[in-house]
Amino acid sequence: MDTAEIRKSIFRLAWPAILEMTLHTLVWTVDTAMVGRLNPASISAVTLGAQMMFITMAVFGSVGIGATAMVARNVGAEDYGRAEKVGGQALGVGMIISTLLALTGMIFAKEIFQCVVDDPELIVLGSTYLRYVLIGGFVLIPLGVSNGILRGAGNTVVPLKAAFFANGLNIIGDYVLIFGKWGFPQLxxxxxxxxxxxxxVLGAVISLYYLFSGKGGIKVHLKDLFRIDREILSKLFRLSLPAAFEMAMNDGSRLLSSFWIAQLGKVSFAANAVAIAAESVSFMPGYGFAIAATTLMGQNLGAKNVDVARRSTMKAMNYAMIFMGTVALIFLLIPQHIMALFTTDRETLLLAAQCIRIGALEQIPIAIAMVISGALKGAGDTKGPFHISLATNLGVRLPLIFLIVFVWKLNVVYIWIATALQFILEAVLMLLRYRKEKWKTLEIH
Incomplete structure (x- = not known):
């Protein structure tokens, strides 16, 4: 495969993933804006409830990461029967986990909120939100696993289609059901x-349709969903558990950090929140090229094309660095103009602008870390990214933020310096792990 073919393969996989992530970010922004027209308790209830559901489902849904790696490896080896069986086993596991989590959340919604907050109004609103949003909780992990299977087979367009229609329904549904439009009750x-x-539910129906019909490039059979194959399940869990721990570590670290940052006062907390919202847009190219690196690494190792796997990873990383490096320049040059899109409060705006300018230093390291992490996972090395995440969160991020908030009592800008140091170290460690090239000899299919 020459350079032009590698570039074409990377962008064919990356651009739908970038657009998919853009849609998810858009719907979250619109959702927040609509709920924001209610009252503070409603905003808090929806934010907390959504975070609980999506973080929990994402951690337990990491079986999709293992499925992507195994499916990609078998597709590359042209063993489509085994790829389909892996997909069926992963989807069956995802359905069981999702059902158990959704039922638990619905039954114990009030008790869950009582453990988190003590405001009676927030407990009522939050538990109501959690019970109803978990209508989709039954299919949220199967949706993620389905998309992982499709990506492993080299199809990133179907997950984009599912996101497009699901998020469109979400926005329209928010409008008519929150405010009582078009004859619907105001809920x-x-x-x-x-x-x-x-x-x-709609997103899951679309992805599952393509999977079961075979129109997504890989066909999953009902008989494989719950017919236990211990060998496949053993490999699937061996790959997925480190990814789950990594996600739990990262999400837990961010959540704990936000609790600590809240101690700096309302302005600092608000500035940090809006700066994060602005920076989240910059992650989309990294996400897309990481997906491409994961799929191409797995497929090329399956096809015994180690050199193409290596070159694809490096190309994907370079493209991510170019895109995110461009964003870094924008953050450096016009931070106040960017933050003016997110807040009108002068004090918050100026502080957030300082934060996002520091955030420019993170962009290229994040691009490197995301793509290399994706490539390692595509090769079946999920332990490496987890160990690196563990080291950088417990060794850098959390200790430094604790010192900045509680010992040195510095402002929130120093929090961003601490996280920049974390991402720089993470990028270095990811590259060192990758360059050892142990990924070349991993057998996961």
Whole structure:
């Protein structure tokens, strides 16, 4: 495969993934804006409820990461029968986990919120939101696993289609159910939950249709969903558990950090929040090229094309660095103009602008870390990214943020310096792990 073919393969996989992530970010922004027209308790209830559901489902849904790696390896080896069987086993596991989590959340929604907050109104609204949004919880992990299987087979367009229609339904559903439009009742928080839940169901139906029909490039058979294959399941869990721990570590670290940052005061907390919202847009190219690196690494190792696997990873990393490096320049040159899109409060704007300027230093390291992590996972090395995440969070991020907030009592800009150091170290460690080239000899299919 020459350079032009590698570039074509990378962009064919990356651009739908980038657009998919853009859609998810857009719907979250619109959802927040609509709920924001209610009252503070409603905003908090929806934010907390959504975070609980999506973080929990994402951690337990990491079986999709293992499925992507195994499917890609078998597709590359042209063993489509085994790839389909892996997909069926992963999807069956995802359905069981998702059902158990959704039922638990629905039954114990009130008790869950009572453990997190002590405001009676927030407990009522939050538990109501959680019960109704978990309509989609039953299919949220199967949706993620389905998309992982499709990506492993080299199809990133179907997940984009599913996201397009699901997020469209979510936005329309929010409008008519939150505010009571077009003859529908005004349901407020409950309406937001129902709209999100139904959107997840629609997304799952679309992805599953392509999987079971074989129109997505790989066909999953019903008989493989619950017919246990211990060998496949053993490899699937061996790959997926480190990815789950990594996600739990990263999400837990961010959540704990936000609790600590809240101690710096409302302005600092708000500045950090809007700066993060602005920076999240920059991650989309990294996400897309990481998906491409994962798929191409797995498929080329399956086809015994180690050199193409290596070159694809390096090309994907370079493209991610170019795109995110461009964003870094924008963050450096016009940070106040960017933050003016997110807040009108002068004090918050100026502080957030300082944060996002520091965030420019993170962009290229994040691009490197995301793509190399994706490539390692595509090769079956999920332990490496987890160990690196563990080291950088526990060794750099959390200790430094604790010192900045509680010991040195510095402002939130120093928090961003600490996270920049974390991402720089993470990028270095990812590259060192990758260059050892142990990924070349991993057998996972």
């Amino acid at each position: 407020g928080v409950k309406g937001a939950a129902i709209a999100t839940g139904l959107a997840q």
